[in-house]
Amino acid sequence: MFGNQKFKLNNLFLFIIFTIGILAISSSSILIRFSQSNAHSIVIAAYRMLVASIILLPYVLLKNKSEFRSIDRYDFFRFLVAGIFLALHFASWISSLEYTSVASSVVLVTTTPLWVAILSPILLKEKNNPKIWIGISIAIIGSIIVSNSQSCRINPGFVINCDGLGDLLSGRNFLGNFLALAGAWMIAGYIIVGRRLRNKYSLTFYAFCVYSIAAIVLVIWVSFSGFSFIGFSTSTYMWMILLGIFPQLIGHSTFNWALGYLPASFVSVAFMAEPIGTIILAFLLLNESPQIGEICGGLLILFGIFLVSLTNYKSMNVKNNL
Numbered sequence: 001m002f003g004n005q006k007f008k009l010n011n012l013f014l015f016i017i018f019t020i021g022i023l024a025i026s027s028s029s030i031l032i033r034f035s036q037s038n039a040h041s042i043v044i045a046a047y048r049m050l051v052a053s054i055i056l057l058p059y060v061l062l063k064n065k066s067e068f069r070s071i072d073r074y075d076f077f078r079f080l081v082a083g084i085f086l087a088l089h090f091a092s093w094i095s096s097l098e099y100t101s102v103a104s105s106v107v108l109v110t111t112t113p114l115w116v117a118i119l120s121p122i123l124l125k126e127k128n129n130p131k132i133w134i135g136i137s138i139a140i141i142g143s144i145i146v147s148n149s150q151s152c153r154i155n156p157g158f159v160i161n162c163d164g165l166g167d168l169l170s171g172r173n174f175l176g177n178f179l180a181l182a183g184a185w186m187i188a189g190y191i192i193v194g195r196r197l198r199n200k201y202s203l204t205f206y207a208f209c210v211y212s213i214a215a216i217v218l219v220i221w222v223s224f225s226g227f228s229f230i231g232f233s234t235s236t237y238m239w240m241i242l243l244g245i246f247p248q249l250i251g252h253s254t255f256n257w258a259l260g261y262l263p264a265s266f267v268s269v270a271f272m273a274e275p276i277g278t279i280i281l282a283f284l285l286l287n288e289s290p291q292i293g294e295i296c297g298g299l300l301i302l303f304g305i306f307l308v309s310l311t312n313y314k315s316m317n318v319k320n321n322l
Helices: 002-026 028-035 041-063 065-070 073-099 102-109 112-123 132-147 171-198 203-225 234-258 264-286 292-311
Strands: 152-155 159-162
Touching: 002 028, 002 234, 002 264, 028 041, 028 073, 028 234, 028 264, 041 065, 041 073, 041 203, 041 234, 073 102, 073 171, 073 203, 102 171, 112 132, 112 171, 132 292, 171 203, 171 234, 203 234, 264 292
Parallel strands: none
Antiparallel strands: 152 159
8 A cells, every 4th residue: 555655656757747847848949039129049959058068067066077988989879979969959940930830830840759659669668558659649639739829710600710721731831841841850850869878877966967068069060150159138138048947948948857757758748748838837927818829729629638648657666766
């Protein structure tokens, strides 16, 4: 009986952690929009990773210095690949918002679970229950509904009419849509590689390594692109610093922690709850009331996540030292 109570407590703890992480990453799009009024997308991505890395550095040097000596050449390569994947994800996704609509960008970038579900059985030897595809499909449909709620309306007779959906992969929006899709591929690769490393290294050490590598990659990118790191308004610096603290250090680190305990497919699907958190924050901070499509789509996303977690209920290897 004690064991069952402990398992329920662990699941409650996981729920709380995921809720905090989702709310943190949900602030990302709002902070990015504020920053883009004065800074280039690649610069914003670089600041995001630099801020998170600098904050983690003192703690890692004090508490995790010994872990540097335990890195072999194979893990060094994995850290390098994970950091590059993370840098490319933020560079491509943030940049996509300059070329395409937020709706199209979100539709494509939230296909991440599809790529993780396809690749994790091959690369991680994690078997996916066939039923997991039902949950993933429902969550993706919900994400599409949320993303297109601004361009869709319900006509008399409950006929749904959507404007602009034909531009998803055509015309001037093609580059932005491709960058958003590339962002989904990159974060899928990051999750899969990170799953290997999180089983061997502490959360803070793992996060510091991948964030620092991503920061270095982005700083080099910015330097070669000729963009400036300085000359922004005080508010822009503030938004970029907050971007590194909340969505990155708190939000992404929460999911990095989860990779040490849960299947990569489940963690990637939990990422899809971000639109729900964004709707809540937009309502609280920007006084934007959610539309019917956002509410319905959000419920579908939650239901999809519930089905995936229920399917993995018996197979999830939750460690006893939570």
